[in-house]
Structure formats: C-alpha cells, structure tokens
Amino acid sequence: MARRVDPARHEARRLQIIGAGLTVLAARGYEGATTAAICREAGIGSGTFFHYFATKTELVLAILELGTAETVEKAAALEGRTDPLGVLLDLVGSWADDAADPRIPGFVRAVAGVMHLPAVADALAADDRAQRDLLLPWIERGQADGDVRADLPPARIASWLVLLSGGFLERVATDPGFTVVGERDLLVATARAFLVGPGNAGGATAGRRR
Amino acid sequence: MARRVDPARHEARRLQIIGAGLTVLAARGYEGATTAAICREAGIGSGTFFHYFATKTELVLAILELGTAETVEKAAALEGRTDPLGVLLDLVGSWADDAADPRIPGFVRAVAGVMHLPAVADALAADDRAQRDLLLPWIERGQADGDVRADLPPARIASWLVLLSGGFLERVATDPGFTVVGERDLLVATARAFLVGPGNAGGATAGRRR
Amino acid sequence: MARRVDPARHEARRLQIIGAGLTVLAARGYEGATTAAICREAGIGSGTFFHYFATKTELVLAILELGTAETVEKAAALEGRTDPLGVLLDLVGSWADDAADPRIPGFVRAVAGVMHLPAVADALAADDRAQRDLLLPWIERGQADGDVRADLPPARIASWLVLLSGGFLERVATDPGFTVVGERDLLVATARAFLVGPGNAGGATAGRRR
Amino acid sequence: MARRVDPARHEARRLQIIGAGLTVLAARGYEGATTAAICREAGIGSGTFFHYFATKTELVLAILELGTAETVEKAAALEGRTDPLGVLLDLVGSWADDAADPRIPGFVRAVAGVMHLPAVADALAADDRAQRDLLLPWIERGQADGDVRADLPPARIASWLVLLSGGFLERVATDPGFTVVGERDLLVATARAFLVGPGNAGGATAGRRR
DNA sequence: GATGAATGAGGTTTCATTCAT
DNA sequence: CATGAATGAAACCTCATTCAT
Structure with missing residues (x-):
C-alpha cells in the first residue's frame, strides 16, 4: 500500500548530485558554483537539490x-x-x-x-x-x-x-x-x-x- | 584651492587597504571577505575603498x-x-x-x-x-x-x-x-x-x- | 477488487487532520504551520493531506x-x-x-x-x-x-x-x-x-x- | 570633509518606511506583506529597506x-x-x-x-x-x-x-x-x-x- | 579626496502542490 | 487509497558598487 521506499534509487540520485557538484565546484569554485548551476548540471530542480542536501555547504x-x-x-x-x-x-x-x-x-x-x-x-x-x-x-x-x-x-x-x-x-x-x-x-x-x-x-x- | 595630490599619501593609503585586505581575506576567504569587512579593518569608508580599487577582485x-x-x-x-x-x-x-x-x-x-x-x-x-x-x-x-x-x-x-x-x-x-x-x-x-x-x-x- | 469507499473512515481521517491543523495553527500561526508540520502532527504523508484538502487554506x-x-x-x-x-x-x-x-x-x-x-x-x-x-x-x-x-x-x-x-x-x-x-x-x-x-x-x- | 550625517533625514526615512509597512501589513497581513511590496509602497529599493531594518520582523x-x-x-x-x-x-x-x-x-x-x-x-x-x-x-x-x-x-x-x-x-x-x-x-x-x-x-x- | 546612503541583481532556501508508483 | 520524491515560484536577504554631498 505504502510506496516502497527505494534506498538504492535514493543513493543513486544522491551520487548523481554529488557528481554534478564535484564538476561545478571544480570548475567555478565555491561561490561561483551556484545551486542553480549545480542543479542544471545534475538535471534536477532546485527543490530536489534541497531534498538531498539541506545546504550548499552540506x-x-x-x-x-x-x-x-x-x-x-x-x-x-x-x-x-x-x-x-x-x-x-x-x-x-x-x-x-x-x-x-x-x-x-x-x-x-x-x-x-x-x-x-x-x-x-x-x-x-x-x-x-x-x-x-x-x-x-x-x-x-x-x-x-x-x-x-x-x-x-x-x-x-x-x-x-x-x-x-x-x-x-x-x-x-x-x-x-x-x-x-x-x-x-x-x-x-x-x-x-x-x-x-x-x-x-x-x-x-x-x-x-x- | 586645488588639493595637490600627494602620491606618498596615496600609496600609504593603498598599502593600508592592502594590509587590511590580506588580513580579512586570510581569515574569511574570498566570499567571506566582504568589502564592508575590509573597510572596517582598514578604518575607511566604503566609498574610499573604491577610490583605490575599482573592484574587490582588483x-x-x-x-x-x-x-x-x-x-x-x-x-x-x-x-x-x-x-x-x-x-x-x-x-x-x-x-x-x-x-x-x-x-x-x-x-x-x-x-x-x-x-x-x-x-x-x-x-x-x-x-x-x-x-x-x-x-x-x-x-x-x-x-x-x-x-x-x-x-x-x-x-x-x-x-x-x-x-x-x-x-x-x-x-x-x-x-x-x-x-x-x-x-x-x-x-x-x-x-x-x-x-x-x-x-x-x-x-x-x-x-x-x- | 475495487475498494469500497468507507465514508466513516474518510470522515474520521478528515477530523484527524483538522485536529492536527488546529493544534499546529494555534501553536505556530498560519505561515509557521507548514503542511509538512501538520502532516507530521497528523501522522500522515503529504500526499494524503491533499487528498482531503485541496489547499492549506481549505x-x-x-x-x-x-x-x-x-x-x-x-x-x-x-x-x-x-x-x-x-x-x-x-x-x-x-x-x-x-x-x-x-x-x-x-x-x-x-x-x-x-x-x-x-x-x-x-x-x-x-x-x-x-x-x-x-x-x-x-x-x-x-x-x-x-x-x-x-x-x-x-x-x-x-x-x-x-x-x-x-x-x-x-x-x-x-x-x-x-x-x-x-x-x-x-x-x-x-x-x-x-x-x-x-x-x-x-x-x-x-x-x-x- | 566627511559627509555630514543627517540624523533628521535618517529618522524621516525610517518613519516613511514604517508608514509604508503599516499600510501594507494592515492590508495584506504579515506573510502577504512581502518586503518587495513594502518597498514599492515606500518608493525605495530593497537594499534601502534592509539599510534601516535588518529584518522584516524588525x-x-x-x-x-x-x-x-x-x-x-x-x-x-x-x-x-x-x-x-x-x-x-x-x-x-x-x-x-x-x-x-x-x-x-x-x-x-x-x-x-x-x-x-x-x-x-x-x-x-x-x-x-x-x-x-x-x-x-x-x-x-x-x-x-x-x-x-x-x-x-x-x-x-x-x-x-x-x-x-x-x-x-x-x-x-x-x-x-x-x-x-x-x-x-x-x-x-x-x-x-x-x-x-x-x-x-x-x-x-x-x-x-x- | 572621502564618505556612507542608496541601489538592485542575484543567491540560497522554503514550501505548497503534483503525480507516478 | 496512500505515499513521498520531485518541482519551481517566490521570498528574504546580502553585498559589490555608485554618486550626491
């Protein structure tokens, strides 16, 4: 009945964002790496980002x-x-x-x-x-x-x-x-x-x- | 009436700001080093800062x-x-x-x-x-x-x-x-x-x- | 197969959410009462909330x-x-x-x-x-x-x-x-x-x- | 030499913003009274607002x-x-x-x-x-x-x-x-x-x- | 020259709401 | 029916920079 929580999918998404973050941070530095840019690179919406990480620093x-x-x-x-x-x-x-x-x-x-x-x-x-x-x-x-x-x-x-x-x-x-x-x-x-x-x-x- | 530009004074002020910038940048990083903080450290107004440097990056x-x-x-x-x-x-x-x-x-x-x-x-x-x-x-x-x-x-x-x-x-x-x-x-x-x-x-x- | 809709159960759930809403709204005001907080108080998922109320205002x-x-x-x-x-x-x-x-x-x-x-x-x-x-x-x-x-x-x-x-x-x-x-x-x-x-x-x- | 700080002007501006805030808050409530709306009512830029009040709550x-x-x-x-x-x-x-x-x-x-x-x-x-x-x-x-x-x-x-x-x-x-x-x-x-x-x-x- | 009030672009983050499962 | 991951509009606020005095 309840939606099956799929931890594998969750982790995969998390890693996807981490990869995008790595790319953008490396290319533009911390302040140049806006959350918007990271989201674009990861192909996700800004809301999704904060679903996985409470903060850019995190x-x-x-x-x-x-x-x-x-x-x-x-x-x-x-x-x-x-x-x-x-x-x-x-x-x-x-x-x-x-x-x-x-x-x-x-x-x-x-x-x-x-x-x-x-x-x-x-x-x-x-x-x-x-x-x-x-x-x-x-x-x-x-x-x-x-x-x-x-x-x-x-x-x-x-x-x-x-x-x-x-x-x-x-x-x-x-x-x-x-x-x-x-x-x-x-x-x-x-x-x-x-x-x-x-x-x-x-x-x-x-x-x-x- | 026209104030004679005193290059020595100008250079001294410039070095004073550079010193303050060095201190603040070292302590807080680039994005943490706001121009306001640098001005405070240097004991000058924000307008004065931009008399000497067109840009924070400069x-x-x-x-x-x-x-x-x-x-x-x-x-x-x-x-x-x-x-x-x-x-x-x-x-x-x-x-x-x-x-x-x-x-x-x-x-x-x-x-x-x-x-x-x-x-x-x-x-x-x-x-x-x-x-x-x-x-x-x-x-x-x-x-x-x-x-x-x-x-x-x-x-x-x-x-x-x-x-x-x-x-x-x-x-x-x-x-x-x-x-x-x-x-x-x-x-x-x-x-x-x-x-x-x-x-x-x-x-x-x-x-x-x- | 088709689940018979149980109106009594539906109404009970509705009242449960209303009770939670009353509690959270009273404690935190309208803007402080996020739907997430109300759902937590009611012990339901956010999706369920919108099954019963189309809108927070509702x-x-x-x-x-x-x-x-x-x-x-x-x-x-x-x-x-x-x-x-x-x-x-x-x-x-x-x-x-x-x-x-x-x-x-x-x-x-x-x-x-x-x-x-x-x-x-x-x-x-x-x-x-x-x-x-x-x-x-x-x-x-x-x-x-x-x-x-x-x-x-x-x-x-x-x-x-x-x-x-x-x-x-x-x-x-x-x-x-x-x-x-x-x-x-x-x-x-x-x-x-x-x-x-x-x-x-x-x-x-x-x-x-x- | 230094710009004369005019406390009267400062206070006047402050009261102007307070008046605008009173109007907008009364009309739209706290959450409806966006800082943007208050600034528009006061005829100032958003930066100016926060020059006078650190926070909307303030x-x-x-x-x-x-x-x-x-x-x-x-x-x-x-x-x-x-x-x-x-x-x-x-x-x-x-x-x-x-x-x-x-x-x-x-x-x-x-x-x-x-x-x-x-x-x-x-x-x-x-x-x-x-x-x-x-x-x-x-x-x-x-x-x-x-x-x-x-x-x-x-x-x-x-x-x-x-x-x-x-x-x-x-x-x-x-x-x-x-x-x-x-x-x-x-x-x-x-x-x-x-x-x-x-x-x-x-x-x-x-x-x-x- | 020196000042700091004023500006507004732009950044991070929140949150109501949707929808595939 | 129930869920919660995904969304993106929009809010608050920061800060480099300008300019009248």
Missing part, C-alpha cells in the same frame, strides 16, 4: 566525506601486505592517480577557499587524519624493519608524505605542463628518497647507514 | 602583484652569489619563512578558491612564472657546476622546488602541529636531497660526478 | 466551518427555553468556556492574520453572522419581555456581546494571569449589566420602556 | 515600539488631572479613536498572526504592560476617591478596560457596520458602567437602587 561536506571513506577503504585492501615501504609508495602513487581526475584538484582548491567555515575545516581535518591514520602503521612497521628512516617520528613522516601529495596535487592543478603521467614516477622516487632518509642512497642497498 | 590582484614584485626583488639581492645550490636552498628557506606570517597561507588558500576568475588565474600564473624565472638560472648554473642533478631539465626541477614550497605552505596552514620553525630545516634538507638527486647521497661529498 | 476554512456548525447546533439546544436573558448569558458563558481549549485563542489569532484572503474573510463573516443570528431572536424576546434594554437595536446589542466575547478570548490568549475560570463570572456579570442597560440596575425592576 | 517590532512609546507619552499629558474616572474614560476613548485609522486594526491582526515569533510576543507583552501601567495609578486613585469600584483589584480592572478596547478594535476591523463614530460613546458608557461597578447605577447619581 553537499561539499558530503563530497569530502566520500573522499574520507575511500581513504578508509584503502586500508582494508592493504591487509596482508608485508612490505611496508612498498605499501607506502603505493599509497603515494594512488594519491597521485587521484589527481588524474581533473575535477579533484579543482575541488580541493574550491574547498580550500572556504576553509574558514568551521564545518568544512572539521571535515578537512577528518580527512587529513584519515590519511595519516592510514600511513602510520606502515611507517612504524617500516621503521621496525629498517626500511624506513628512524630519525623522525612516524607522525612527522606521515605529514611529509601528505605534504608531497598535496604539493603534487596543487602543481597539477596550476601548471598545465605538469601532468600526472609525466611526474608520477618522480613523485614516488622522491617519496622513496624521503622515506629512506639521508645516507641511505637508493634505499635498496644493504642497510649500511652512517 | 584588490586581490594588487596583493598578488605585490608578492610577485617581492619575488623579483629577491633576484637582485642574489647578484654576485657564486654558490648555485646555496642560493636555491636559501630561496626555498625564504619561502618557508614567508609562511611564518600566518596571513600568507590563509591568503593563498583564499585566492586558490577563486582561481576560476581569469584575472586571478593570470596573476597566479605570473607569480608562478616569476618564481620559476628566479630559480631557473641558478638551477642551470648548478647543473653546469655539477652540484645539481642533471637527469632532469631545469624547468622540471624548478617545478618540484615550487611543489615542495607549496606543499609546505599548505601543511603549515592545515596542521597546527606542523610549524615553520619546527620543519624548516627538514624542508631545506629535503630540497637539497632532491636537487642533488639519486646516487649522490648527502650531496656534500666531494663532487664526483659524471 | 483546511483553515474547514476548521472555521466546523466552528460555525457548532454555533448553529447550539441554537437547537436552546429550543424551549423561555428565559431570554438567561439564554443570552449562557451563550456568553459558553463562548468563554470555548477559550478553555488553549488551541482556540491561538487559532483565532492565526486566522486573524490571514483575513486578507477573501475566502477566509468570507468564512469569518459567516461565522460572525451565525453567532449574531443565534443571539438575535433571544435579544428580541428579551426586549419584548422587558429583561433586555430597549434603547439599542438588537443587532447592535448582538455586536456588543460578540465584542465582549472576542475581547475576552484575546485577553485569555495574551495575558497568562487572565484565566477562563478566574474571569468567566465577571464576563457574565458584565454582559448582564450591558444587557440590562443603564438605569436598570439588577435588571429585574419593572420595565418601563419605550 | 520593522514590525519598530512599529509596535512606536505604539508603546505613544502610550507612554500619553501618561505625561495627564499630569495634573484630578478626576481619575474622567482620565480613565478619556484613555478608553482615545484608544477607540486610534481605531479610526483604518490601518490600526488591520495591523493589530497581522501582528496577532505572528505572535508565535518570540520577539513579537515580547513586544506585544511590553505594549500590554505599558497600557496597564498607564491605567493603574488612575484606577488606584479612583478607588481611593470612591469613584471606581473597589470590589476588584486594580490590575484586574485594568485588564478589563484593555479587554473592552481590544474587543472594540477587533469589532471595528471585522464588521463594516460597526464604526468608531457610531459606537465610541457606547464604549465609554460601557467602560463607565464597568468602572463604577454593580450597585452604582449611573455612577454619580444619588443611586437609589433596589
């Missing part, structure tokens, strides 16, 4: 949370790996690959522009923490194995890996001559050099250090 | 141009130096120091959020080019001297130094535990390792190369 | 018509009474008692706020007319009997009785210290004084009039 | 406060009077006269419709209190003089005088046949009868009764 948060969730999911896929250094470099590489979707860097920038909104700042902090939580255990295992430099605390190393990925993302967004495919290997190599640390040139050599 | 451009000008000025101060690697690391270090003014990272983020405005994109591109133009001759000289890796073209190396600085700036803005004073040395060391390249561990070794 | 009209109908029903219950003054005072008292349902004054106010809608104005006029039609014959009989002052035309007296009841209702709604139980007797006494008129203290004296 | 509050202020001013004009009963009846009469501006009853109704807004409820309570504070000392003096009934506490008498005025106002708004000029005398007479109380027919007469 759409941004939803996109961020999706990203955070993906980060968490990555953790599961790494179960069973025994090569900490390889895992860490794979993670750095996968973040570089994320930048291949041209919308990602644009979105990141748009979000940076509204970080003064507390809710956005919180979501970004959560995302940051998820990334670092993903890295930390592997850094610790790498240090225990002697593959990762031990002159820096794990948390600091994690920050620097995120720094490299963030700088890479920004560069891709800024410089048309700086492409993911062209620079990805150098990113991984640079990350490897950083992880191995000074005095361990190449990293693969017999761990003679200093 | 204020942003003026701030960016000031930064670009500072970059250009740095070039002059380096005249006569003969240690390319040292110069490059000093530049990276000076960019790190810039991040010590807490308004800088906030402003950079605010501007990133409106990069979709063509005028802003152009100004950022000009700033980027100024930074790279500053780096390029020293990279080339470093390569000629054998102090800088030669397996990458100079332009690419320049991009990566900017990448490191950009990632550093972003990290400082994001993570309260990541401070300029605490991480500056590691930035310089990492830049050195990158510049020296793989296979030249430490970089301080007697320049055996090629 | 719900208001239905509530008003219910009140008018009750007024008309009161007339029947008075059949056979022979004491016009007593009847009139009973009516005034019963209106005071209506104010004991705390939703009534709130609803009256909410409706007053949308009297500019012609349909509402018409319904209120009908309600007003019903009240006066109820009073008029008893006023006339009271005048004929000499119990009610004859220096005013019946219609005017009716207006004043309604005025007293209306003022009473408003007062109850406004002033928490003004309660139905505390003030009801004084209302009736004041109505009696008014009905008897000046110079006829007590009202029972030999009616010299005309 | 305009309503300003109108109410103006009314409250007028009530307070009335108190001063009564200084020196020595006939409490006369003062009280003058006050009742003056409230009746207020209803002669056809916008007043309409406005009162519009406000009643949004009493669920706490700010409006507070303002109405303040207005109510101002009216009663105006009445109270004269009621007390009237009781001391023996001109006013002493069987009811002064506060209760005040409530009833307000009740009569409120009912009168509502009646004028509702019933086209109920006019201020036609009914004003009867209002004063009814108020007198109420103030004098039962058993004091006519009030000043030698009062032989039953």
